[in-house]
Amino acid sequence: MRADVEQIVQAMLRDRNLGPCVTHHQVIEPAPARTEPFPDGVHPDLVQALGTRGIERPYTHQARAAEAALGGRAFVAVTPTASGKTLCYNLPVLTTLLQEPEARALYLFPTKALAQDQLAELQELARAMGRDLPAFTYDGDTPQDVRRRVRNQARIVLTNPDMLHQGILPHHPRWARFFGSLRYVVIDEMHVYRGIFGSHVANVLRRLRRVCRFHGSEPVFLLSSATIRNPGDLARRLTGVEDLVEITDSGAPRARKHLLFVNPPVIDPALGLRASAVGVARRIATRFLREGVSTIAFVRTRLQVEILTRYLKDRFERRPDRRGWVRGYRGGYLPDLRRQIERGLRDGTIRGVVATNALELGIDIGQLQAAVLTGYPGSVASTWQQAGRAGRRTGVSAAVLVASSQPLDQYVITHPETVVGTPPELGLIDPDNLHVLVSHIRCAAFELPFEEGEEFGSEPLEEILAFLEEKGVLRRSGRRWHWIEDAYPAEQVALRTADPDNFAVIDTSGPRPRVLAQVDLESAPTTIHPGAVYMVEGQAHQVERLDWDGRKAYVRPVDPDYYTQAISYAKVRILDAFAGHDLGRGRAEWGEVHVLARVPGYKKIKFYTSENVGYGEVDLPDQEMHTTAVWWVFPLILAEALGLTDAAFLDGIAGLGHALHHLASLHCLCDPSDLGRALGDREGRWDAGPGPVDPAAAPPGIEPTLFLYERYPGGCGLAEGIHGRTRELLEGALELLAACRCESGCPSCVGPPGDVGPEAKAAAQRLLGLLLLRAA
Amino acid sequence: MMKGLAARLRRLDRSRPPAGSALRERLERMDRAASSSRRAPIDRFVVGDRVDTPAGPVFRVVRTAPASKAHGRLPVGELGRLPCEGLRDLFPRELGRVGAPPEIAFLDTETTGLAGGAGTVAFLVGVGRWDPGGRGFRVVQLFLEDLDREPALLHALARELEGVSCLVTFNGHRFDVPLLENRHVLNRMAWPLEGAPHLDLLPPARALWRPTLSNCRLVTLEAGVLAVRRTGDVPGAEIPALYGRYLRHGAEERLGRVFSHNRIDILSLAGLLWAAGRAARRPVGPQALGVGLLHAQARRPDRAHRALAAGLDHAPSRGDRIRALRELGRAHKARGDWHAALAVWQEWAGLEPHRLEPVEEAAKALEHRLRDPGRALAWVERALGLPHWPPADRAALEHRRDRLRRKAGDRGV
Known part of the structure; x- marks a missing residue:
């Protein structure tokens, strides 16, 4: 007799080893579905087609959405995973398309895969209605000869913001008919459009609205989003539409669900070492899988996908009839393989999947029974979204968060209230970020000349146009500014950091x-x-x-019997300090920097034991980037004042860097990986290189400088934000170090021993005292 | 901390010299002042007039090449006899409705960029037509003196295209026509040749002359086919930048050469059409194959088979030979000349043993037309004797074999 999810969870809580590691357990009680009749105005053919697919009455949130859109109002629907959000926009869009033979709709998805998914869904609905509704995806994979057909015939075009930006808007005259009769723009997974990427997308949408106005349409924007703190605000900033209905009350049913936080046990108290999160996640996933419970394990990196997949395959696929029972899933897999895995999950032939957040987005894999989150996903919103992958309409499900030894994870796991009962993160964008704004004004000018008195963003447009005219990009002639450069500006602007050259x-x-x-x-x-x-x-x-x-x-x-892990480090050079102030006896500044990333070698790490079994050298071109950074300068002469050796002083700075890096990401609501960290000299005469700092290599008279730089070319305002909160951050670091019970540094404060020297923790505390002018 | 917008904009522009390079700034200021006060108009370097349109005046240049002159090997007077019968056979869809020589318009544009898209503007549009009154080939060029004059240019262009029943371009399918369509959409005007026949000479030129020339650029074609030699020409790649300089600083001598460049392009375009007609009339030599392929494309098997057969004698490359055999087989089939077709398919199958078409065509012809299922079966079995067929093709052949076996068996063969 196999155990069910409820029994497995109860056994985990009772388990002698695992039970004490559970820092938080809560049960989310079930809630029944709330439905109502289809609102007036939804097309009867559509109502009938949905009826044949078992949808007799929509959920309340779907009805609200349809009412708003059919009344001509924009909406943003914020509902949990698998609550039928696609019907929120498909109800009004398909109704309008059935009623008005000329009407058209544009669907934007963050990935090509999601667009493919939705195309299949739309085609199925059209078939069920017995109607011909030409819908096409239009992206980099669309063959040239099909593109003309899409432009001329499609009633619904499914694409992504990047394609809209580079492949559609610059050619809008060829889409005259489409844009002239565009009634709806659907933006799915809105929460993805945050930070610098979101700022770019907001400007692409400004261009879209401008082009639509030219062709005589004013489409209604329909958005859907995972839970974030400010969905209405983000939707308004993204689309520029003020009058927008927020739909946040889901009518979808919910089954009973367990939520567990697990902190792996300390295995070496002196070193502050905890058992590996991947190892603990493996054991928990095994408990579910061996009882036949369908399970998804989320991990933080692509490498972890491979390692955990291998572990679980070793455990479960020894029986030939179980081959393919556990699969990996991540970015980088070829589309066919991904489709195959998604199908296997839907039809149940695959029981376990190990994935990165590539599966966090709304790709349809059906609902699984258990989710194991290996490492804190970096945000409250992502945590709920990943946890939401488990949970069927009926039956019990479970989501387990396993903390890694990273400071952020340790903070969250010991302070569950930062996730549970805390409003999720803000979706922040700055569409008027000057870098972003100017690059899209160039694109917009290419698409249509700017007219006197026109507006685009909230900076004075004419001043920017005059600047571009001075540079020979635009020419003012009469009351308009025309594009005159022999260039295709959209090609020079990438919306996300991902390079098209894979x-x-x-x-x-x-x-x-x-x-x-x-x-x-x-x-x-x-x-x-x-x-x-x-x-x-x-x-x-x-x-x-x-x-x-x-x-x-x-x-x-x-x-x-080993895998490899590259050693990488960054060297930062200051180009221009925009602002700064003294900080005790050090100095804090922010500005523009040049970052050079280098991979000098790699480590060989043994499977299961994680022993380091060797090194190799690498000779590859350096990666270079201009971006913005915040930095703190600690003159070396201060070492003496603190009673520290040079080595301890440098260790202290490195350790402080570890703590500040993670605290800064908490304060700026960004992912730690959005920021890079480096230790060098203010004048660029020296850099710490990889691994522990070697003071012998440092020339005399250097001014050790700790850099936190943005990993987006050009930067997106994080550095400026961190600089503005310097004091708050340093106070936080002081508190963190004082509260940490390790002896001389651990992953949760200044970094694990081995990465930093033995005196790092004490030195970092003294340094903080020096900066805050306080006795440590 | 937040500096003024101007300062922040300058920070964006990393290519600028650092602040403090006062001389550079003064020089730039001086340059700007000079250029705005002394912008030379286009008529300082090009002789033309300004014609009125409902949207304002537009600068126009008109030149007529007299019938008595020659453009390389092309006697200009020959353009007064277009389209000849050979051309009508070659391009029946495009030239079918042309009554008199002036109904053909040869068009070429010079643009602000080569990338295409809404931001690319045609600043010089040239149209060449036969002028029966003036006894010559008349090229009219319309020039965009400033970017806000585009509606006037498009109005004037519509006038120049009145009475045209075929537009001839070089790569116009991909470039010039979509560009002009875009310009009309952006100015809320209607492209006057919407739906009219359009003959893009690039693909036929490729079929006719690519085998004997190093590439298929217009300059190469006019030199190789028409023996035209250009002197003092502006390279096409430099033209967008020249117009950009004109907008900023005014006209200069080199911009005048863009006009002659455009005129030569248009004359050569007309010359290529004439040369295609001559090749079509007498399909011999290396062009015969191209003529045959074009006839095949125009669905004229009666003409295609002769030209293709002649073209094969010129021992073209393997690829050309295969294309010719495929079309020749189809031409013989269309004419019902089954024995000739079989011979062609045999040769084709010899060159491409893993090709389904020749085997299937031969088997079908033998079975249904020549009523010889035994020989059809022999063809299929011979093909199946080869290893490495793609599975789908092998399955198709096996299916045919089994059916032929039953049929042959029924008849006791």
Whole structure:
């Protein structure tokens, strides 16, 4: 007799080893569905078609959405995973398209995969209605000869913001008919459009509305979002539409659900070392899987996907009839493989999946029974979204968060209230960020000349146009500014950091070379350097050759007992300090920097034991970037004043960097990976390099400087925000270090021993005292 | 902390010299002042007039190449005889409705960029037509003196295109026509040749002359086919920048050469059409194959088979030979000349053993037309004797074999 989810959870709580590690347990009580009749105005054919698919009455939130949109008002629907949000926009869109033969709609999804998913859904609905509603995806994969047909015939176009930006708006005259009769713009997964990416998308939407006005339409915006704190505010800033209905009360039913927080046990109190989160997640996922409970394990990195997949395959796939029972899923897998895995999850042939947040978005994989979150996903919103992957309409489900030893994780796991009962994060964007704004004004001018008196963003437009005229990009002629450069500006503006030039990972072992996966430019140096072990679905491959210019990595399957982890470090040089002030006897500044990222080598790490079993060297081109940063300067002469050796002083700065990095991401509501960290000299004469700081290599007279830089080219305002909160951050760091019970540093405060020297913690505390002019 | 917008904008522009380079700033100021006060108009370098349109005046240049002159090998007077019968056969869809020579308009644009998209503007549009009154080939060029004059240019262009029943361009399918359509949409005007026949000479030029020339650029074609030599020409890639300089600083001598560049392009375009007609009339030599392929495309198997057969004698490359055999087989089939078709399919199958079409065509012809299922079966079995067929093709062949076996068996063959 197999145990059900309820029994498994109760057993975990009673377990002698695991039970004490549970720092938080709560039960989310079930709630019944709330439905009502279809609102007046929803097309009868659509009502009938939905009836044949078992939808007799919509949920209350779906009805509210349809009423708003059919009344001509924009809405943002904020509802949990799997609550039928697509019907919120499909009800009004399909109704209008059935009633008005010329009406058209544009759907925007953050990824091509989601657009494909929704196309299938729309086609099914159209078939059920017996109507012909030409709907097409339009993206980089659309063949040239199909594109003309899409432009001329599509009633619904499903695309992504990047394609709208580079492939559609610059060619809007060829879409005259489409834009002239555009009635709705659907924006799904709105919460993805945050930070610098969101600021770009807001400007693409400004351009879209401008082009629509030219062709004589004023489409209604329909948005859906996962839970964030300020959905209405983000929707308004993103679309520029003020009159917008917020729909936040979901009528979808909810089944009983357990939520558990697990902190892996301390295995070496002196070193403050905890058992690995992946290891604990493996054991918890195993408890569910061995009882046949469908389980998704979220992990933080692509490498962890491969490691955990391999562990679970080793455990469950020894029986031949279970081959393919557990799968990995992450960005970089080829689309066909991803589709195959999604299907397997829907039809139940795959019981377990290990994924990055690539599966967090609304890709339809059905509902699973258990979710194991390996490491805090970085935000409250992501936590709920990942946890929401578990939970069917009926039956009990469970979501378990396993903390890693990262400071942020340790903070969250010991302060569950930061996730549970805390409003989720703000979705922050700054569409008037000058870098972003000016690049889209260029694109907009290419699309249509700017007229005198026109508005675009909230900076004085004519001043920007005059600046661009001075640069020879625009020409004022009469009352208009025309584009005159021999260039295609949208090509020079990427909405997200992902480089379009992906590396292809090619397996050369077969009779014919075969593309295994793709790797983006940014991760290439750390994941496919020569000698790297690159894993796809748990199968290890060794990189034999990397053709950097050709964007290809040649690999062969191998069976090593280790995987590789690249060592990388960054060297930062100050270009321009925008502002600064003294801070005790140090100094705080922010401004523009040049960042050079280098991968000098890699470590070989043994599976299961995580022992370091060797090193290798790497020789690859450096990655360069201009961005903004905040930095703190600590003159070396202060070491003496603090009674510290130079080595301890530098260790203290490095340790402080570890703490400040993670605290800064908490304060700025960004992911720690949005920021990079480096220790160097204010004048660029020295840098700390990778690993523990070696004071012997530091020339005399340097001014050690700790940098936190933004990992988006050009920056997006995080550095300025951190600079404004310097004092708050330092106070927070002082508090964190004082409260941490480790002896001389641990991953939760200044970093684990080995990464920082033995005196790092004490030194960091004294340094903080110096900056805050307080006795430590 | 927040500096003024101007300062922040300058920070965006990293290519600028650092603050304090006062001389550079003064020089730039001086340059701007000079250029705005002394912008030379276009008529200082190009002889033309300004014609009125409902949307204002537009600068126009008119030149007529007299019938007695030649453009390379092209006697200009020959353009008064277009389209000849050979051309009508070659391009029946495009030239079918043309009554008299002036109904063909040769068009070429010079633009502010080569990328396309809404921000690319045609600043010079040239239209060449035969002028029966003036006994010559008349090229009218319309020039955009400033960007706000575009409606006037488009009005004047519509006038120049009146009575046209075929537009001829070079790569106009991809570039010039979509561009002009865009310009009309953006100015809320209607493209006057909407739905009119359009002959883009790039694909036929490729079929006719690519085998004997190094590439298919217009300059290469006019040199190779018409023996036209340009002197003092402006390279096409420099033209957008020249117009940008004109807008900022005024006209200069080099801009005048853009006008002659555009005129030569249009004359050469007309010359290529004439040369295509000559090749079509007498399909011999290396062009015969191209003529045959074009006839095949125009669904004229009667003409295609002769030209293709002639073209094959010129021993073109393997790829050309395969294309020719495929079209020749289809031409023979369309004419019902089954024995000739079989011979062609045999040769084709020899060149491309893993191609389904020749085998299937031969088997179908033998079975249904020549009533010889035994020989049809032999064709299919011979093909199946080869290893490495793609599974779907093999399945198709096996299916046909089994059916032929039953049929042959029924007849006791």
